[in-house]
Amino acid sequence: MTGQTTKARTLYDKIWDAHLAHEADDGTSLLYIDRHLVHEVTSPQAFEGLRMAGRTVHAPDKTIAVPDHNVPTTLDRANAATMTEDSRIQVEALDKNAKDFGIHYYPVSDVRQGIVHIVGPEQGWTLPGMTVVCGDSHTATHGAFGALAHGIGTSEVEHVLATQTLIQKKSKNMKVEITGKLRPGVTAKDITLSVIGKTGTAGGTGYVIEYCGEAIRDLSMEGRMTVCNMAIEGGARAGLIAPDEKTFEYCKGRPHAPKGAQWEAALAWWKTLKSDDDAHWDMVVTLAGEDIAPVVTWGTSPEDVLPITATVPAASDFTGGKVDAAQRSLDYMGLTPGMPLSEVEIDTVFIGSCTNGRIEDLRAAAAILKGKKIKDGMRAMVVPGSGLVRAQAEEEGLADIFKEAGFEWRLAGCSMCLAMNPDQLSPGERCAATSNRNFEGRQGRGGRTHLMSPAMAAAAAVTGKLTDVREMM
């Protein structure tokens, strides 16, 4: 790495350099992978490939599996009859593969089971400066720790299982700075949606984003995970945030975090993990924290985002290819241009997912719901991101607040974030959701999704409409 070490580098450059095993003349590189997270949807063929080739998992100690997408989240889920045949096959395959290949595993029956992107940080598998991959696009979540974390395809899952390395080409560096303070009622979710609203879903293509600025520093680790989670929705390869005292504090004492002298050594390295002042950025995006409002999506792309105080746009408000796309979105979403977003009535509320299924998210929603009831006829569910989040929420009395308000209190999993398990919208059903994708059919065929923060979703459950949470604070 002569020469490279003296040049000013970004955090991404530093993590990349520290993991580079080989670089070919055309830039194709071989990266060492520190953590490989595995779930039931994208791994069965990869394990099958290993089996057929007679290979083992190269680093079973760095490979962590948990079923999350297909698992029912109802209290009776131990009963296999609650799963579809396809789901059952995938979950059983993961049970078997984890056992046969000797990797770390959190089965459905384990209180630590949950959404892979919540379990990894919670158990201390995700640490600053690491390379973290998973056959899942929202692996970007782990970037909140100053780790280079991104999704990979099933053939790459097999490659990482077999070699603990990944073939990559380096991305460009983008800086997204959120300056100043957030206003009351504005959360990490509003930041990340507003960034995508500004850059578009393709704006990050070819880049790794580093989020920085006072408003990012002020976020908790939970909030930082929410921001990085949606880097992929903005088209980026990954999103990351330089680690700081909050990061170290979060990691300290976690089951798989280093201990004693190893902790001290790790900490010394982690403290060097920041972009140099004069590092080169290929693109810079800046938003003022004060200018960010509580937002909701109105369309079928995460970039279709507006402040809750706005009205439904018309297709003619857009230009180029977006005109037709906006019209299609409006038709699918059943919305009329000019209508105040705060008058859009909803049928269902989903609080959960790897975007907003952590304890802080549940606290924010419960703070709005305390002493209130959800609107008559509303279907509302809270799906904690892991069994441990669920247990903590019960201990803090949040579960009681949700139940008294009329919410279903579920077990951990991806649930209604995507239509791969029994939790689905029916055609035309409209949902206030704290997840990250609002594509056509994402939550069930014909289902209509409005993305927002947990507090906003809680407010919507009470009024039955998209609601400005600031009116309920």
Ligand SMILES: CC(C)[C@H](C(=O)O)[C@@H](O)C(=O)O
């Ligand atoms: C099923 C999985 C491959 C997928 C992803 O990669 O993101 C899912 O988690 C999602 O959120 O759409």
Ligand code: SF4
């Ligand atoms: S919660 Fe949603 S976004 Fe996250 S991994 Fe599961 S399906 Fe994907």
